[in-house]
Amino acid sequence: MTFDYDLFVIGGGSGGVRAARVAAGEAGAKVALAEEDRYGGTCVIRGCVPKKLMVFASEYAGVCDDAAAYGWKMTNEGFDWTAFRGKLEGELDRLEGVYRNLLAGSGVETFDQRASVVDAHTVRLADGTQKTAKHILLAMGGRPVKPDIEGAELGLTSNDIFHLDKLPETILIIGGGYIACEFAGILNGLGSKVTQFYRGAQVLRGFDDEARGLVSEEMIQNGIDLHLGTDILSLSKNGEKITVKATNGTEHSFDQVFFATGRVPNTDDMGLEAAGVKLGRKGEVDVDGYSQTSVPSIYAVGDITDRANLTPLAIREGMAFVETVFKGNPTKPDHDLIPTAIFTQPEMGTVGLSEEEARDAGPVEVYCSSFKPMQQSFAGRADRVLMKLVVCADTRRVLGCHIVAPAAGEMIQLAGIAVKMGATKEDFDRTCAVHPTMAEEMVTMRNPTRTHK
Incomplete structure (x- = not known):
């Protein structure tokens, strides 16, 4: 049987775009992609990127007060939402253009309309036309939901x-x-x-x-x-x-x-169950370790699978899909020990097990330090930070690392490498401190704060 495409991707977010362009650009596949909204998906258009830019904007609120404590004379004339929003929209337009150009440069044919699944090898576009593909990749992402209450x-x-x-x-x-x-x-x-x-x-x-x-x-x-x-x-x-x-x-x-x-996967009215694709209790697409659905020719990556809803993971899942299907190298995406940042104020960075999870699994030692960081303390602020290691008492391996501090996301990225490699507490101890920094506490905590047998 001949097909219109080797691969048809539904969804123009990070996972779908990466899979499409790598399959086309590196594996030489004939690829098409359909997106009913804006290219870039949740992360670029209505999630991580605009949110992080808003975090940056919001953190300037206390700069004038802090600067005064350091001898600077500054005035705060207030925040101009209209000016910021205009620049934000311009940046999102630029990023969407980057995504479109990446697809075009890789030879991916795009359709700016909704697509749904007809059967194992067929998709239907919103204009009524149908396209066939040897493989279909579902990457439609998710959406926020409101509770079922009055008003x-x-x-x-x-x-x-x-x-x-x-x-x-x-x-x-x-x-x-x-x-x-x-x-x-x-x-x-x-x-x-x-x-x-x-x-x-x-x-x-x-x-x-x-x-x-x-x-x-x-x-x-x-x-x-x-x-x-x-x-x-x-x-x-x-x-x-x-x-x-x-x-x-x-x-x-x-x-x-x-x-x-809460959020739910975008599987409504997609024709998935009629095509034989099994869905989970929350509407998520059920996949195996290789992102393959119950229909062998249909795969799914990203938030629609509700495994771990993170943009970098969706990209890794998309890459593993291409390795498996188009490069003959069966590859499972790695969902273990994923470093994560939460851009609260203060930020939280985390990787591995929480103290509670580790305690339930076996004997652990907890090393923890909470203190006022130098920069904020000098400015007269009462902010506190937290540096925490959860260590297996038997193997000495660091099972979890948790940071609450300014730039915790930057720190946990690097700590995540050590935890992923299986570093022990003694490996941390052997590492020379960088002074004066907040992060030096990670290598100077010698005595456990508490132990769990």
Whole structure:
């Protein structure tokens, strides 16, 4: 049987684009890609990139005060959202152009429209035309969801936050995950009065308890009105305000309400189950270790599989797919010991097991140091940072590393190499400290803070 293409990719995010251009450019495959929205996907257009630029913008709020402590005379005339948003939109346009040019330069044919699956080798475009391919790669990503409550349509999601005409004076953020906490810090830094409701006992569930506890404390100290054990029942419009009924019996009014209450894979109305592709409980595409679905000719990478929803991992999955299918080198993407940064304020960087996970697995030693960093302390700020190693008591291997500090994301990238290589606590100890830095604590902690048998 002859096909129109060797590979048809559905989705123009980081994973899909990387797989498409490598298959075409390096493996010589005939490749097409369809994207119904903007090229670049969640990360570039409505996620990591614009969010990180907003983090940078928000962190300038305290620069004038800190500079004064160091002898500089500076004035803060306030944040201009309109000017920033215009430059942000220009940068996203530039990045989308880069993605389009990479595809074109690799010889990938693109279709700016929705595509769905008809069968194991056929996709249907929104204009009704059908294309056949020896292999189909699903890379449609995910999307934020709102809770099923009265008035939910009045709230924003992370897809909307970058397009506001003006910053709200007051905003309620609902949720306690990394997206909720990151945007709480961003909007607080940009000048909004931020209230955050989370139904759980502590934010950032699933991360190291000590690390997330410090992040929570610092968020509150920075002015975020955080309410734990609190959820909402309904939203209603009250003039220009949105009134929120909370589960604790109170009512509050805000200019905006922002839901950060979860994401789901984009598998709705894609024809997947009719084509024989097995989906999981949350609608995620079920794949094996090689990203292959229940239909042998159809593969899936990225957030649509709900394995670990991270852009660099989607890219690695896309590369492994090309190695497996087009280069004859069966390759499984490595999902073990993934370094992760959360761009809260302060940042958190983490790799490996939390103290709680390690404690449940066997005897561990915990080395931990929390202190005021030099730069902030000199400026008169009360900010604290955390450096933490979780060590197997038997093998001495470092099982987990957790950092809460400015630039924690930069530090955890390098610490992740050591942890991935299987470094022991003694390997850390043998490494000379770089002084004076925050990170030198990682190699100077000699005595365990506590042990778990």
